[in-house]
Each structure stands twice: as C-alpha cells, then as structure tokens.
Amino acid sequence: MGWVRFAPSPTGLLHVGNARAALLNALYARRYGAQFLLRIDDTDRARSDAAFVEALKADLTWMGLSWERLVFQSERLERYAQAAECLRATGRLYPCYETPEELALQRKTLQTQGKPPIYNRRALALSEDERRALESQGRPAHWRFRLHENPVCWNDGIYGKKVFEGAYASDPVLIRADGVPVYTLASVVDDWELGITQVIRGADHLANTAVQLQILEALDPKAPSALSWAHYPLFRMRSGEELSKRTGSMSLQSLREEGIHPLALCSFLAKLGTSEALAPHASLEDLAAGFALSNMSLAEAQFDPDDLRRLNRHLWPILPVASVASDIPPSDFPFSADFWKAIRGNIETLQDVGYWQRVCYGLLPPGADEEPAFREACLLCTQRAPEAIGEVSAWQAFVQDLSQKTGRKGRALFHPLRLLLTGRDTGPELWVLVALMGRERMLQRLAR
Numbered sequence: 527m528g529w530v531r532f533a534p535s536p537t538g539l540l541h542v543g544n545a546r547a548a549l550l551n552a553l554y555a556r557r558y559g560a561q562f563l564l565r566i567d568d569t570d571r572a573r574s575d576a577a578f579v580e581a582l583k584a585d586l587t588w589m590g591l592s593w594e595r596l597v598f599q600s601e602r603l604e605r606y607a608q609a610a611e612c613l614r615a616t617g618r619l620y621p622c623y624e625t626p627e628e629l630a631l632q633r634k635t636l637q638t639q640g641k642p643p644i645y646n647r648r649a650l651a652l653s654e655d656e657r658r659a660l661e662s663q664g665r666p667a668h669w670r671f672r673l674h675e676n677p678v679c680w681n682d683g684i685y686g687k688k689v690f691e692g693a694y695a696s697d698p699v700l701i702r703a704d705g706v707p708v709y710t711l712a713s714v715v716d717d718w719e720l721g722i723t724q725v726i727r728g729a730d731h732l733a734n735t736a737v738q739l740q741i742l743e744a745l746d747p748k749a750p751s752a753l754s755w756a757h758y759p760l761f762r763m764r765s766g767e768e769l770s771k772r773t774g775s776m777s778l779q780s781l782r783e784e785g786i787h788p789l790a791l792c793s794f795l796a797k798l799g800t801s802e803a804l805a806p807h808a809s810l811e812d813l814a815a816g817f818a819l820s821n822m823s824l825a826e827a828q829f830d831p832d833d834l835r836r837l838n839r840h841l842w843p844i845l846p847v848a849s850v851a852s853d854i855p856p857s858d859f860p861f862s863a864d865f866w867k868a869i870r871g872n873i874e875t876l877q878d879v880g881y882w883q884r885v886c887y888g889l890l891p892p893g894a895d896e897e898p899a900f901r902e903a904c905l906l907c908t909q910r911a912p913e914a915i916g917e918v919s920a921w922q923a924f925v926q927d928l929s930q931k932t933g934r935k936g937r938a939l940f941h942p943l944r945l946l947l948t949g950r951d952t953g954p955e956l957w958v959l960v961a962l963m964g965r966e967r968m969l970q971r972l973a974r
C-alpha cells in the first residue's frame with residue numbers, strides 16, 4: 527500500500543523524460559499495490575497554463591495511466607504558508623534582503639577566490655532595526671531555510687546509501703520576495719501531508735532530497751521515516767538534443783502523431799537504463815510484473831529514437847486484434863483478424879494499415895507498366911486460375927503456370943508480380959494478400 531506521485535509543472539508539453547517519471551511511478555504502484563497521486567506543480571502562476579494541464583492529462587491517459595487523486599499546488603498555498611510559519615517560529619526560516627544583482631556579485635567573488643558559491647548568511651546577522659530599515663526602503667524579504675551541518679543520509683531505492691556531508695549547499699530560498707513558496711518547500715509539504723510513501727524521481731533531484739529531508743525533519747522529526755526515496759539516473763538523447771517542454775521536442779504529442787503506440791513507448795521507457803533487454807509488452811500489467819527499482823542501473827542511459835521505432839514495429843504482432851481495431855484510422859474498408867494477421871509484421875505505424883487495406887480491398891493508382899509482356903502473362907494466368915486463387919494449391923498452380931509462360935522463377939518472377947499487385951517491392955507474403963484480395967480485384971489490377 528501507500529502512495530506514489532507524479533508531479534509535473536504545467537509549463538509545456540510532456541516529453542519522454544516526464545513520461546518516464548510518470549511511468550516508473552505507475553509501474554511501482556501497480557507492482558506493489560500503491561496509489562498514484564497526480565500533483566500539478568503550478569505555484570509559478572506566470573509560467574503555468576491550464577491548457578498544459580489538460581494536455582498532460584490527455585498524454586497520461588493515452589499512455590494508459592490513471593490516478594487516484596489529483597491535487598493542484600496553487601490550491602494549497604495556505605498549507606505552505608502554515609509550514610513556513612512553523613519554520614519561522616523555530617528560527618529555521620530567516621528573512622534576507624539581497625537583490626539578485628548583489629547575490630550574483632557575491633557568487634562571482636567567491637568563485638574568483640576558488641570557493642564554492644555558497645550563500646554567506648549575512649542576513650542572519652541583521653538586527654531588528656536593520657531589517658526594518660531595509661523594509662522601509664521598499665526591499666521585500668525573501669526567506670531562506672537555515673540548513674544544519676550534520677550529514678544527511680538516506681537509503682536510496684536505486685543509489686543505495688546516500689550521504690550529503692554538512693555545508694554542501696546554500697541555505698535555499700523557500701519563499702520568494704513576492705511571497706510565493708518555491709518548489710522545494712511546496713513539494714516536501716505535499717509529500718508529507720498527502721501521505722506519499724515512495725518518491726521516485728530523477729537523479730537531478732538528489733541534492734533537493736538532502737535539503738527536503740532537513741525541511742521535513744524541521745517540520746516534524748518523525749516525518750522522514752515515513753518516506754522512501756529513489757532517484758534514477760537521467761538519460762541522454764543519442765542525438766545530443768536537449769529535452770525541452772518549451773520546444774516540444776520528443777513530446778508525447780509528437781510521438782503520438784508519428785504513430786508510436788503507447789505500449790511501445792511504455793515498454794521502451796520501462797527498460798531504459800536497466801540491464802534488461804528491450805522487448806514489446808502487450809499490457810502495463812505485464813510490464814509491472816517485471817518492475818523493480820533494483821533493476822535500474824547507475825550508468826547514464828542513452829535514448830535512441832530508432833530503438834523506440836524498432837520496438838514499435840515489434841509490438842504489432844503481439845497486440846490483440848480488438849485493441850488495434852479501435853485504434854486504426856477510420857476507413858470504409860474492412861478490418862478483419864485475417865487481414866491484421868497478414869499485415870501486422872509489415873507495418874511501421876497504424877497509419878500504414880490504410881495502405882494495405884487499399885491493396886486488399888480497394889483501388890491502387892496504376893504503377894509504371896515497365897514490363898507489359900509480363901503483366902499480360904500474369905493477367906492470362908490469373909484468368910485461367912480458379913476463383914480461390916489464394917488457396918495454397920491454387921496459388922502453387924498459378925505460380926507454376928506463370929513460370930512456364932514467362933520462363934522466370936524465384937525473385938525474377940515474384941518481385942515484378944508483387945509490384946504489379948501491391949505497388950511496393952516489400953510487404954506481407956504475396957499469397958496471403960492475394961487470398962484477401964480475391965481473383966476479381968487481382969484481374970482488375972493487372973488489367974489496369
């Protein structure tokens with residue numbers, strides 16, 4: 527039991543990196559019977575957009591994920607204010623007045639001295655009068671959390687024992703000068719109050735965890751023991767391209783438009799960064815059954831979109847026909863189990879289904895008639911073939927007849943025949959297509 531959460535900020539379209547965070551949490555939930563909280567991290571009102579909330583819900587639904595609870599951080603500001611009050615009361619949250627320019631200058635000075643750019647805590651030494659003077663000059667306070675210097679450790683579900691020694695970071699700002707709580711505070715207050723038991727997120731949050739553990743402990747000394755943490759190493763795009771919500775690169779929407787099936791994406795993302803082989807899975811249950819945090823490796827993984835496309839191709843043969851039937855682009859042509867079985871090994875995406883439907887049941891634009899004599903021979907042999915030309919013995923007889931008539935065999939016979947009948951030089955087994963197409967359509971096509 528327990529809860530996991532996926533916490534996107536609605537500032538752009540979900541990309542494959544976000545999708546991986548959602549999926550790993552969802553698989554964990556299915557595997558261990560936890561519940562899934564969708565938390566919208568929208569405290570930054572200027573960058574958050576309700577349209578992105580709708581888009582991300584649609585993306586998660588497309589992936590086959592669902593949530594037991596939906597929470598907006600913008601509706602919990604009161605709670606963060608209360609937590610801040612509590613930290614103020616114990617002296618862990620203190621007001622600071624430096625401007626961004628002053629802070630940048632301080633960092634630069636430290637760097638030129640070869641020191642880490644850690645905040646100097648000068649604001650802690652301000653007297654009450656000095657603070658009042660600054661405020662009367664119109665300088666609003668931002669609030670920093672005072673870190674203690676004891677080592678922070680936790681047993682990470684993926685990294686194992688993690689230790690952050692003291693004085694490793696600046697006291698983080700938890701409340702901005704405009705009064706808005708930042709992610710670091712809001713997130714940990716939510717994890718604590720909403721009963722999250724397992725946090726699974728990228729290794730880019732390791733340092734946040736060290737800080738958030740301190741905040742948690744300051745809020746309630748018992749709180750840290752209720753939460754487990756797991757951080758997975760991020761992946762790099764093979765192309766070197768950066769994932770960006772803003773540019774929409776590698777967004778779920780673009781993959782969907784490209785014809786990637788959600789189960790191909792989930793099968794791919796579930797194994798990315800593990801030592802397990804990539805293989806298509808026909809359901810999330812199936813993926814969840816093999817899920818374990820301990821499968822994740824600590825090496826940085828590489829995301830190659832071509833691997834995803836290959837997995838997509840390998841998915842079709844294992845999908846039940848009924849689930850495909852509801853996903854294919856609408857068409858007036860029939861879609862049967864036999865038809866699907868014939869073509870499923872030869873398509874990249876479901877967009878390709880329409881082409882093979884036209885081959886089997888419709889009209890094809892006439893291709894170049896490069897070998898009129900060969901076409902004539904095919905026409906003649908088809909005319910003499912029985913109605914059920916696609917049945918094994920009839921097909922063999924037809925091929926033999928055509929071979930005798932043209933003096934060709936093997937590829938020299940099948941390749942031009944395939945081109946005449948399907949308009950392509952590769953595809954499903956020809957006799958299987960012919961069985962679906964029937965002799966009449968074959969005649970029409972050969973007659974041009």
Ligand code: GLU
Binds near residue numbers: 713
């Ligand atoms: N909104 C945060 C992000 O997208 C959530 C991180 C977390 O899982 O705590 O990075």
